[in-house]
Amino acid sequence: xxxxxxxxxxxxxxxxxxxxxxxxxxxxxxxxxxxxxxxxxxxxxxxxxxxxxxxxxxxxxxxxxxxxxxxxxxxxxxxxxxxxxxxxxxxxxxxxxxxxxxxxxxxxxxxxxxxxxxxxxxxxxxxxxxxxxxxxxxxxxxxxxxxxxxxxxxxxxxxxxxxxxxxxxxxxxxxxxxxxxxxxxxxxxxxxxxxxxxxxxxxxxxxxxxxxxxxxxxxxxxxxxxxxxxxxxxxxxxxxxxxxxxxxxx
Amino acid sequence: xxxxxxxxxxxxxxxxxxxxxxxxxxxxxxxxxxxxxxxxxxxxxxxxxxxxxxxxxxxxxxxxxxxxxxxxxxxxxxxxxxxxxxxxxxxxxxxxxxxxxxxxxxxxxxxxxxxxxxxxxxxxxxxxxxxxxxxxxxxxxxxxxxxxxxxxxxxxxxxxxxxxxxxxxxxxxxxxxxxxxxxxxxxxxxxxxxxxxxxxxxxxxxxxxxxxxxxxxxxxxxxxxxxxxxxxxxxxxxxxxxxxxxxxxxxxxxxxxxxxxxxxxxxxxxxxxxxxxxxxxxxxxxxxxxxxxxxxxxxxxxxxxxxxxxxxxxxxxxxxxxxxxxxxxxxxxxxxxxxxxxxxxxxxxxxxxxxxxxxxxxxxxxxxxxxxxxxxxxxxxxxxxxxxxxxxxxxxxxxxxxxxxxxxxxx
Numbered sequence: 290x291x292x293x294x295x296x297x298x299x300x301x302x303x304x305x306x307x308x309x310x311x312x313x314x315x316x317x318x319x320x321x322x323x324x325x326x327x328x329x330x331x332x333x334x335x336x337x338x339x340x341x342x343x344x345x346x347x348x349x350x351x352x353x354x355x356x357x358x359x360x361x362x363x364x365x366x367x368x369x370x371x372x373x374x375x376x377x378x379x380x381x382x383x384x385x386x387x388x389x390x391x392x393x394x395x396x397x398x399x400x401x402x403x404x405x406x407x408x409x410x411x412x413x414x415x416x417x418x419x420x421x422x423x424x425x426x427x428x429x430x431x432x433x434x435x436x437x438x439x440x441x442x443x444x445x446x447x448x449x450x451x452x453x454x455x456x457x458x459x460x461x462x463x464x465x466x467x468x469x470x471x472x473x474x475x476x477x478x479x480x481x482x483x484x485x486x487x488x489x490x491x492x493x494x495x496x497x498x499x500x501x502x503x504x505x506x507x508x509x510x511x512x513x514x515x516x517x518x519x520x521x522x523x524x525x526x527x528x529x530x531x532x533x534x535x536x537x538x539x
Numbered sequence: 540x541x542x543x544x545x546x547x548x549x550x551x552x553x554x555x556x557x558x559x560x561x562x563x564x565x566x567x568x569x570x571x572x573x574x575x576x577x578x579x580x581x582x583x584x585x586x587x588x589x590x591x592x593x594x595x596x597x598x599x600x601x602x603x604x605x606x607x608x609x610x611x612x613x614x615x616x617x618x619x620x621x622x623x624x625x626x627x628x629x630x631x632x633x634x635x636x637x638x639x640x641x642x643x644x645x646x647x648x649x650x651x652x653x654x655x656x657x658x659x660x661x662x663x664x665x666x667x668x669x670x671x672x673x674x675x676x677x678x679x680x681x682x683x684x685x686x687x688x689x690x691x692x693x694x695x696x697x698x699x700x701x702x703x704x705x706x707x708x709x710x711x712x713x714x715x716x717x718x719x720x721x722x723x724x725x726x727x728x729x730x731x732x733x734x735x736x737x738x739x740x741x742x743x744x745x746x747x748x749x750x751x752x753x754x755x756x757x758x759x760x761x762x763x764x765x766x767x768x769x770x771x772x773x774x775x776x777x778x779x780x781x782x783x784x785x786x787x788x789x790x791x792x793x794x795x796x797x798x799x800x801x802x803x804x805x806x807x808x809x810x811x812x813x814x815x816x817x818x819x820x821x822x823x824x825x826x827x828x829x830x831x832x833x834x835x836x837x838x839x840x841x842x843x844x845x846x847x848x849x850x851x852x853x854x855x856x857x858x859x860x861x862x863x864x865x866x867x868x869x870x871x872x873x874x875x876x877x878x879x880x881x882x883x884x885x886x887x888x889x890x891x892x893x894x895x896x897x898x899x900x901x902x903x904x905x906x907x908x909x910x911x912x913x914x915x916x917x918x919x920x921x922x923x924x925x926x927x928x929x930x931x932x933x934x935x936x937x938x939x940x941x942x943x944x945x946x947x948x949x950x
Contacts, residue, residue, distance in 0.1 A: 337716050339614070344716035368718050384710060387722040391647040391710050397654060400645075404712035 313424035313440050319464040321419050326520035328353045336512040337405050357529035361537050374534045383534045390531055399451040406501040406511035410451040421448035432467045435460045465496055478504045491518035549858035563827040567867025568874060570820040574813045574918050575875045581809045583909035585802055586768045594669040597794035598762035599771050600778055605787040607759060613642045613714055616757035627761055631777040635764040637664045640748045644711035646741060648699040656739045659748025678703040678727030685746035688726035694738035696728045713752040721751040732899050821925045828860050832933040840945035849937055856933040864926040868919055882908040
């Protein structure tokens with residue numbers, strides 16, 4: 290009997306140990322899937338805060354798997370109809386004022402998206418965190434009152450990525466990305482993204498406020514507020530086409 | 540013995556050995572001629588080339604918004620209105636002030652895109668100042684001050700496979716976070732010898748650039764020019780005083796440090812060569828002075844024995860060396876002056892391939908000369924220093940002269 294108890298104990302320890310040691314890859318994958326599902330639709334406001342002025346833009350975004358996404362600006366009036374399309378590794382912008390589609394060169398992926406603190410890469414290429422990086426759990430830490438895993442992600446060799454290291458806080462249980470630190474090739478912190486206000490949106494408990502803060506400019510930041518979200522609905526791949534990008538009505 | 544008498548005696552003494560004096564003075568004068576010729580040519584080219592080279596980008600000075608130089612943000616701009624222009628023209632010594640709006644954008648044509656440097660310029664004023672229209676290799680210069688046309692660098696045009704009349708898109712961030720997007724016609728292709736600029740530059744009429752970036756009449760820089768390079772420090776000071784703390788004044792060396800370094804390197808290597816030359820001349824002068832001292836040990840001993848003060852004798856010998864050097868300097872100047880004057884008014888004009896490559900770099904294919912007085916004073920100071928160093932020898936020699944021994948002919 291005593292022997293059985295010991296075996297049981299050992300088994301429980303092993304099981305619970307395995308549960309604890311959920312792999313970093315799985316955690317990141319779950320968090321990524323939580324935020325975008327297989328398909329997603331979100332409506333949001335982007336606020337660009339600068340010393341001396343602020344600017345706000347409303348937009349709608351669609352994503353499908355990790356290969357397709359489309360972002361459409363709906364306000365202010367002068368930028369209405371502007372859209373960004375990503376298919377696999379390629380990216381285009383539609384600019385209605387000049388009625389031209391501009392292909393974004395890969396070298397421009399690290400540049401600011403429409404003047405915000407988000408890079409083209411941050412906004413449209415987010416899912417590459419699953420594909421292009423390897424992950425390692427560093428420790429557990431509480432962020433914004435929520436226990437989180439702290440995960441270090443480093444790019445795989447030859448991965449076409451902008452950042453050479455990301456440190457990600459993912460909440461235990463809810464698998465929400467709560468904080469991401471972006472590092473450049475000199476190991477310098479460049480940007481920090483933090484998320485707040487976890488609410489139920491589109492049937493999921495997700496953070497509804499994202500803040501992107503450049504490390505060297507404490508007086509400026511970009512805030513994303515999510516108003517509406519839907520997940521896992523049917524949308525044909527043909528939706529993510531240059532023709533549709535042009536034809537989308539606000 | 541009066542000083543005048545000593546001087547007269549010194550003058551006569553150096554002509555006791557006419558041939559030696561001619562040779563020594565001749566050496567000094569030729570070295571001086573060579574040094575003056577080189578330095579005059581160097582400083583002349585710096586002044587002229589700096590005047591030319593700064594026109595394309597830095598100007599003598601630039602006025603900028605204090606935060607602009609940090610990251611060239613399109614939000615950090617200066618006014619472009621009449622009141623501001625009038626204020627600029629109250630800066631003492633300003634001859635030209637041209638506005639520019641410089642920023643970045645994504646350039647796109649067909650399926651290609653690339654980050655480019657956008658330069659908005661006032662077509663007429665800019666052409667008068669920097670001769671931009673002369674760089675147009677294909678097509679035409681801007682025809683009006685607000686046409687939707689661009690001039691594209693040669694290498695950039697190659698990258699985008701652009702020809703005249705093609706459309707070109709500029710897309711980026713405008714004033715206070717607005718979106719900047721414009722569709723333009725390629726009016727001309729310009730050529731810059733600097734490959735990096737050639738592969739990035741896109742020129743727009745100022746008004747067109749201001750519309751693209753939604754900046755109103757603001758500009759990123761006022762480029763200032765003065766009468767000559769020499770007056771830059773004074774111009775800079777006056778600009779600071781006039782414009783106050785809300786405007787940053789930057790000089791050409793601050794904006795184009797590589798140009799400043801190039802000039803410093805060239806100047807230092809020129810001066811080094813001349814110092815080597817003077818080293819040789821210095822030993823020649825020393826040899827003569829040493830001879831003038833050693834061969835007259837007995838004469839000195841007799842003079843001291845008959846009651847001449849050592850100090851007086853020392854003065855005599857120093858004066859002799861001085862007259863020797865002075866003869867050389869005067870001969871050198873009188874040889875150099877007509878030559879330099881001739882070249883100052885008739886600078887050497889280069890021809891052929893060399894001229895073509897220099898003109899391509901935006902310089903005139905001439906070698907100008909400078910007649911700046913500090914050049915002459917500088918050379919004179921070098922010769923005088925040499926003379927002082929060389930005279931130490933006879934001074935010590937006379938001080939230590941043992942009269943009885945020298946009278947007997949021993950050294």
